[in-house]
Every structure is written in structure tokens, then in C-alpha cells.
Amino acid sequence: MTVLGRFPALAGIDLEVAAGEIVLLRGPNGAGKTTLLRLCAGLLPITRGEATVLGHDLTDRRQWRALRRRVGLLGHATGLYDELTVADNVRFWGQAAGAPEADIDAALVACGLHERLAGLLVARLSAGQRRRTSLACLLSRRPELWLLDEPHAGLDQDGRDVLDDLVRRAVASGATVLLSSHELERAEALADRVVTIVAGTTDPAVSVVPAPAEEPLLVP
Amino acid sequence: MFRDAVLMAGKDLRIEWRSRVTTQQIAPFALLVILLFGMALDPDRGILARASSGLFWVAVLFCSLLAIQRAFTIEAADGGRDALRLSGLDPAGVFLGKAAAIAVQLVALEVVLAIGVVIIYGAEVTGFPLLIATCLAATAGLAASGTLYGVLAAGLRVRETLLPILLLPVLAPVLISATRVFGDAFDRVDVDGWAWLAMLTAFAAIQTAFGLIAYGVLMEES
Numbered sequence: 001m002t003v004l005g006r007f008p009a010l011a012g013i014d015l016e017v018a019a020g021e022i023v024l025l026r027g028p029n030g031a032g033k034t035t036l037l038r039l040c041a042g043l044l045p046i047t048r049g050e051a052t053v054l055g056h057d058l059t060d061r062r063q064w065r066a067l068r069r070r071v072g073l074l075g076h077a078t079g080l081y082d083e084l085t086v087a088d089n090v091r092f093w094g095q096a097a098g099a100p101e102a103d104i105d106a107a108l109v110a111c112g113l114h115e116r117l118a119g120l121l122v123a124r125l126s127a128g129q130r131r132r133t134s135l136a137c138l139l140s141r142r143p144e145l146w147l148l149d150e151p152h153a154g155l156d157q158d159g160r161d162v163l164d165d166l167v168r169r170a171v172a173s174g175a176t177v178l179l180s181s182h183e184l185e186r187a188e189a190l191a192d193r194v195v196t197i198v199a200g201t202t203d204p205a206v207s208v209v210p211a212p213a214e215e216p217l218l219v220p
Numbered sequence: 221m222f223r224d225a226v227l228m229a230g231k232d233l234r235i236e237w238r239s240r241v242t243t244q245q246i247a248p249f250a251l252l253v254i255l256l257f258g259m260a261l262d263p264d265r266g267i268l269a270r271a272s273s274g275l276f277w278v279a280v281l282f283c284s285l286l287a288i289q290r291a292f293t294i295e296a297a298d299g300g301r302d303a304l305r306l307s308g309l310d311p312a313g314v315f316l317g318k319a320a321a322i323a324v325q326l327v328a329l330e331v332v333l334a335i336g337v338v339i340i341y342g343a344e345v346t347g348f349p350l351l352i353a354t355c356l357a358a359t360a361g362l363a364a365s366g367t368l369y370g371v372l373a374a375g376l377r378v379r380e381t382l383l384p385i386l387l388l389p390v391l392a393p394v395l396i397s398a399t400r401v402f403g404d405a406f407d408r409v410d411v412d413g414w415a416w417l418a419m420l421t422a423f424a425a426i427q428t429a430f431g432l433i434a435y436g437v438l439m440e441e442s
Contacts, residue, residue, distance in 0.1 A: 043302060061440075069308040077299020079306075083235045092231050096224070096307040121238070141308075 010035055013049075015195060017178060020171055024191035025180040031197045033180035034075070037147045040178060042067040054145055069097065072143030074151050078134040082123035086113050086133050089122055094140030107140035110166060112158075127154040132162070139166060146170060148179035152186060164190050221313040228309065228317025233324060235294055242325045246286045247332050253279040254336040272343040273402035276333055277395050280362070283329045284391075285384050287322050288366035292374045301374065301442060311436030315367055319431065323363035330355050347405030350413050354405070357417060358398040361424035365390050368431045368438070375442035393423050 010032045017023050025033045038044045040053050042064035051058040056067040080089050087108060094104035108114045111132045117125075122133060131154045138146070146167065152160050167177055167190060181187035188194055236242055257275045261268050268275075295301055304314065337343050345351065369387045373379040397420045404413030 038302075041306060043305060065308075068306045071306070073302075073306055075299060075302070077302065079299045079303025081231070081235055081294060081300070082297065083238045083294070084231070088231075088234065092227065093303070093307060095227055096309045098308065 010039065013197070017176060019176050020174060021193065022167065022171055022177040022179070022191045024184075024187045024194045025178065025197055026182075026184060026187075026194055027180075027197035033197055034149050036197065037073065037075070037149050037178060037180060040145070041071050041073045041147050043073075070143060071145045071147055072138035072141050073147045073149070074134055074138050075147075075149045076153075078130050079137070080122045080130060080133055083121065085119050085121055086125070086129075086136075087118040089133055090136045090140055093137040097141040099140045099142065103142060104140045107136040110139060110162070111136040112162060128156050128159050131155050132159055135163060135166070139170075144175055146175055146177040146179070148177065148181075150181055151179055152181060152183045160186065221310045221316065224309045224313025225316035225320060228314050229320040229324075230317075232291060232294070232318060232321035236290075236321070236325060241290055242287065242328065246283050246290075246325075247329060249286065250279050250283045250329055250333050251336050253282055254333060254340055258340045268341045269343055272337050272341040273406065274395075274399045275341070276337050276402065277358070277398045279333050280326065280330055280358075280398075281388070281391055281395060283333075284322070284326055284362045284366055285387065287325050287329070288370045288387070289380060289383060291318055291322055291367070292370040292379070296374060296379075301439075305439065311439050312432045314439065315371075315431045315435035318370075319360075319363040319367040319428070322366055323359050326359045326362060327355065330359065344406065347413075350401060350405045350417065354398055354401040354413075354417055354420065357420040357424050358394050361394050361420060361427055362391060364424060364427035364431050365394075368427060368435065371435060371438045371442050373442075394420065397423070 013032075013036060015023075015036075025036065027033055035044065039046065039051065039058065042053070042056070042058065045061070046059050053067055054070050056063040058064075058067075079093070081092075084092070090108055090113070091104050094107065099107075105114070108118055113129075113132055113136055117129065120129075122130065125133065131151075135151075148167070151163055151167075155163060164186070167179075171177060179187060179191070254275065257271075257279075258268060261271070295304060334345070338345060366387060369383060369390065373383045373386060376382060397416045400411050400416040401413040401420070404411050404416070
């Protein structure tokens with residue numbers, strides 16, 4: 001269980017995700033999808049229960065830092081600096097994670113940010129371009145677990161196609177993806193499995209298509 | 221840790237270079253403070269010259285508050301704090317980098333203020349080795365404690381008003397010591413400037429050591 005303020009944000013989450021799987025979290029606003037993704041990133045504490053992500057016990061705060069190096073979170077906030085250019089932002093967050101220059105350049109190219117856009121200040125970008133820049137920051141880190149919170153929001157058709165393609169390529173190279181989305185048609189086409197969360201609880205009646213769990217990643 | 225500190229300081233200074241807040245807002249503010257003190261005490265220029273050390277460091281203190289606020293405002297926008305936590309950067313490196321970037325800006329401001337004090341107050345500058353050592357030690361102390369208290373207040377909605385209340389009492393030893401050393405360097409007060417400088421250096425060392433240890437916890441809780 002995770003408590004935010006005075007109210008339990010998550011209670012009764014029972015979820016196991018296998019390596020290389022793409023799991024879609026769906027549910028109404030305020031159901032706890034974002035909280036679950038932030039919890040998996042090691043950004044929120046668990047007040048009761050158990051959770052293991054990539055072998056790191058989330059109840060042990062000392063393990064958070066090691067976990068955070070292995071996950072990438074694309075959330076509602078982009079974490080970008082308005083006064084820096086697109087390339088500067090991607091370079092900073094990539095270098096912070098120890099990414100080589102080649103990976104950083106490749107991330108810019110993969111997200112369509114390598115030409116004119118690379119030199120633009122982030123403050124001048126549209127919401128969709130900011131999203132792409134944020135995605136490039138995540139990509140440059142090459143995370144083992146992608147946590148995507150409403151990743152399609154703000155992106156145009158081309159951006160959404162790029163995102164879906166990157167997710168599939170990441171999974172093909174061994175990454176695991178947990179995403180939440182209200183764009184169900186597109187997200188369901190991407191996902192191997194759909195899990196519904198209602199009022200902070202996984203709903204077994206509507207959670208579908210269990211995948212073979214060779215290496216459990218998340219065992220709350 | 222040092223790699224992360226260099227990365228962080230480089231990023232903060234690049235942001236400052238692009239936004240020019242220090243050069244276009246804080247430096248003019250610093251000169252205005254000096255000018256206003258000068259106007260208030262103008263009838264007796266002797267008082268101005270005698271008080272120039274203290275007025276200089278009060279102005280530096282005000283400027284450091286602005287520089288520290290600014291350093292943490294850029295992290296507060298658009299989920300920057302979460303991104304930093306997830307970045308994999310060593311918190312001690314983040315502390316050192318942010319403090320170094322603030323220190324660089326403060327040194328530049330101190331140069332501007334010193335020129336202002338000489339021109340407006342007619343202060344005669346002597347004892348350069350002691351003055352330079354004092355500026356470096358005081359700047360290190362201001363930057364280290366500012367970074368420490370800056371992250372403490374960073375997550376609060378009232379951070380703009382809370383930070384000065386938290387920080388100014390902590391910085392009182394810097395103001396007192398640096399003013400005494402400057403007084404000694406200008407031959408205006410009969411004190412052992414080097415002893416006060418040692419106190420400034422100890423303050424900076426303690427704040428830096430505490431920052432290196434505690435910054436990670438404070439970053440998590442902010």
C-alpha cells in the first residue's frame with residue numbers, strides 16, 4: 001500500500017510483469033496508475049506490503065538509487081530545462097546516466113530531433129516537441145524498465161508512431177515496458193497485456209492475457 | 221562524485237549564461253543596494269568609508285539569496301527534482317556542482333560590488349592577499365550553506381519567503397567574520413584578520429562537509 005497525504009493511493013495491487021513484456025495499465029482518472037509507475041521508479045515509498053522491481057526491494061530505501069539507474073520514467077512533467085537547447089538537455093540527462101556520446105546522438109536522431117530542432121531552446125518548443133525531447137532523454141539512458149505515463153499525450157501522429165516503434169525496439173533488445181494510457185486503441189495494440197486499476201486496486205475481473213513469467217520483475 | 225559535480229555545475233552555469241539573470245538582474249540589484257546605502261549615508265562620507273566593509277557584505281548576502289533562489293527555481297520547473305532523483309547522479313556531486321555554480325556567480329558579483337564600493341564610497345583597498353582569501357572563504361561558505369538550505373526549502377510552496385528566514389541567521393557568522401577581516405585589511409579596526417579568516421574557512425569547511433553528507437537525504441525529502 002502507498003499512502004499519499006491522508007488517503008491510500010494504492011491498496012491491493014497484485015501485479016507480476018515478466019521481462020520483455022509490455023503491460024498497459026488502464027483505469028479512470030485518479031485510479032492510481034501514475035502512483036504505481038512512480039512507485040516502480042523508486043520515487044514513492046510503500047507503507048505496507050511488498051514490491052520488487054528488477055530485483056530491488058522497494059521497501060528498502062537504500063536500494064532505490066540502484067533501481068533508479070535502471071529505469072526510465074516518461075511522466076507528465078518532462079524534467080527539461082527551458083533555458084537549454086534540446087541537444088543540451090538530452091546530453092545532460094544522458095551524461096548523468098553515464099551514456100556514451102554515440103547513444104545520446106542516436107537518441108536525438110531516433111526521436112527526430114537531430115537537425116534544426118536540436119539547437120532550439122526548449123522554451124520555444126511545442127508540447128509535442130517537448131515530449132519528444134523527454135523521450136530522447138529517456139532513450140539515451142537505455143533503461144531496462146520503461147515506465148511511460150500517458151506517453152502518447154501531446155504527440156502528433158508521427159510522434160506517436162515514433163514512440164510505438166521505439167517501445168517495440170526497446171522490448172526487442174530486452175527492455176520491459178509498463179505504461180498507462182487513455183488512448184486505449186493504440187496502447188492496447190502495443191501491449192502484450194492489459195491490467196485495469198480501479199480505486200488503487202488491480203481488478204482481476206478485467207485484467208487479461210497473463211504472460212509467461214520467466215523472470216518476475218514486479219511482485220507487490 | 222567530481223564528474224557529477226562538473227556536469228551539474230556546467231549545466232547550471234550554461235543556464236545562467238543563456239538566461240543572464242545574474243548579469244541583468246542580480247548585478248544591477250547589487251549596485252542599487254550599494255547606491256541606496258550611499259544615498260542614505262551621504263551627508264557624512266566618513267561614515268560610508270568606515271562602514272564600507274559591512275555594507276559590502278550585506279549587499280553580497282542579499283545577492284547570494286537571489287542567486288540561491290534562482291539555482292533552485294530552475295530545478296523546480298516541470299518535474300526537475302524528480303528527474304534529478306532519477307538521473308543516477310551522486311547527490312554529493314549534485315551538491316558540489318550546484319554550490320560551485322553559485323560560488324562562481326557570487327565571485328563575479330563580488331567583483332562588481334567591490335568596484336561599486338570603491339567608486340561610490342571612496343573606499344581605499346589595501347591588503348589584497350587577505351581580501352582575496354576572505355572573498356574565497358566567505359563565498360565557499362555562502363554557496364555551501366545556501367545550497368544546503370536551498371534544497372531544504374525547494375519542495376515547499378513558500379520557499380521564496382522561507383529561504384531568507386532560514387538562511388540569514390545561519391549566514392550571520394559569515395557577515396561578522398568577513399566584515400572584521402575587511403576592516404583589518406583596510407586598517408580600520410584593530411583585529412587579527414587572519415584569525416577571523418580561519419573562522420570563515422572553518423565555517424565553509426563544516427557547511428561543505430555537512431552538505432556532502434546530508435544532501436542526498438534532503439534531496440529525497442524535498
